[in-house]
Amino acid sequence: MTYIQLNNVIKRYSHQLAVDQVSFTIEKGEVFGLLGPNGAGKSTTIKMLVGLLKPDSGEILVDGIDVKKRPIDVKKKLGLVPQELAIYNNLSAEENIAFFGGLHGLRGKHLKERIEEALTFTGLEDRKKDKPVKFSGGMKRRLNIACAIVHKPDIIIMDEPTVGIDPQSRNHILDSILELNRMGATIIYTSHYMEEVEAICKRVGIMDNGKLIALGDKNHLKKEITSGEKILVETAEVNASAVDALKKLHGILGVSVKDNQIEVYSKSSQERLQDILFILANHQIMIKNIALTDVNLENVFLHLTGKSLRD
Numbered sequence: 001m002t003y004i005q006l007n008n009v010i011k012r013y014s015h016q017l018a019v020d021q022v023s024f025t026i027e028k029g030e031v032f033g034l035l036g037p038n039g040a041g042k043s044t045t046i047k048m049l050v051g052l053l054k055p056d057s058g059e060i061l062v063d064g065i066d067v068k069k070r071p072i073d074v075k076k077k078l079g080l081v082p083q084e085l086a087i088y089n090n091l092s093a094e095e096n097i098a099f100f101g102g103l104h105g106l107r108g109k110h111l112k113e114r115i116e117e118a119l120t121f122t123g124l125e126d127r128k129k130d131k132p133v134k135f136s137g138g139m140k141r142r143l144n145i146a147c148a149i150v151h152k153p154d155i156i157i158m159d160e161p162t163v164g165i166d167p168q169s170r171n172h173i174l175d176s177i178l179e180l181n182r183m184g185a186t187i188i189y190t191s192h193y194m195e196e197v198e199a200i201c202k203r204v205g206i207m208d209n210g211k212l213i214a215l216g217d218k219n220h221l222k223k224e225i226t227s228g229e230k231i232l233v234e235t236a237e238v239n240a241s242a243v244d245a246l247k248k249l250h251g252i253l254g255v256s257v258k259d260n261q262i263e264v265y266s267k268s269s270q271e272r273l274q275d276i277l278f279i280l281a282n283h284q285i286m287i288k289n290i291a292l293t294d295v296n297l298e299n300v301f302l303h304l305t306g307k308s309l310r311d
């Protein structure tokens with residue numbers, strides 16, 4: 001059942017076209033990932049979906065309700081975990097959650113129960129009397145989530161909820177998203193961390209420069225480009241001229257560099273391997289390891305745009 005629908009949505013900030021004719025649907029009960037580099041238009045899309053921004057044109061429906069016409073009815077169904085922390089430093093953790101629960105009309109015993117549930121769910125029950133100023137970045141992010149889920153929304157939208165936090169909190173957040181989904185929530189997760197989206201989402205949309213450049217089941221997207229393969233080269237040191245030479249090689253679909261690893265994405269790795277080794281040797285690059293590896297969502301992006309997600 002289609003639960004969320006965007007039809008030809010466009011949004012400009014003065015001359016900047018932030019969202020360019022974006023259309024997609026999300027089914028009830030899905031974990032949908034919206035992936036793209038910084039500035040791709042993910043946050044703007046989310047802000048329009050939750051009614052914080054109005055599209056210049058196009059239509060957004062949530063459970064058949066037009067967000068523009070009945071924003072309050074749509075907001076009741078939504079829980080937004082915004083990219084910037086939306087918590088009050090002068091209130092304790094439980095007071096913060098109570099504040100947001102109150103905004104959604106929860107009162108008395110019912111509100112108390114929901115606060116306890118939200119605290120337990122985010123692992124903050126022992127710290128409920130503390131103010132967020134004493135919290136780590138990860139704990140603040142978890143409190144941000146507790147505030148967004150206290151009213152048990154049908155749809156939970158998380159806009160880069162793991163930016164700048166420790167791996168333990170990150171794993172806790174990713175696990176809790178899957179648990180919320182098992183409990184029945186439809187999840188929209190935006191990130192520029194490909195690994196996170198790959199780990200928790202079944203269907204993904206990939207945005208770049210305001211456009212939705214790919215949409216579908218993540219495994220189908222990967223299969224669509226199986227005509228490509230990836231060679232991972234671990235080196236002692238990378239130099240820019242070698243990377244440029246690799247990019248110019250016939251049959252190479254893209255090259256990206258992370259630390260001392262070069263990822264070469266090519267139509268046929270086996271055929272290109274000799275040429276790649278030749279170029280690396282010519283540039284005096286010492287190879288520590290070389291391997292053919294599986295295609296991932298990062299490669300889908302590289303294939304579609306010719307650039308890395310984290311460029």
Ligand SMILES: Nc1ncnc2c1ncn2[C@@H]1O[C@H](COP(=O)(O)OP(=O)(O)OP(=O)(O)O)[C@@H](O)[C@H]1O
Nearest residue numbers: 013016018036037038039040041042043044045192
């Ligand atoms: N309030 C604003 N005023 C003007 N331009 C904006 C505003 N907010 C976003 N933009 C621009 O619109 C484009 C899309 O930004 P948006 O924040 O939606 O991208 P994003 O994919 O969410 O990126 P990030 O991962 O960095 O949050 C970018 O070019 C950005 O600079």
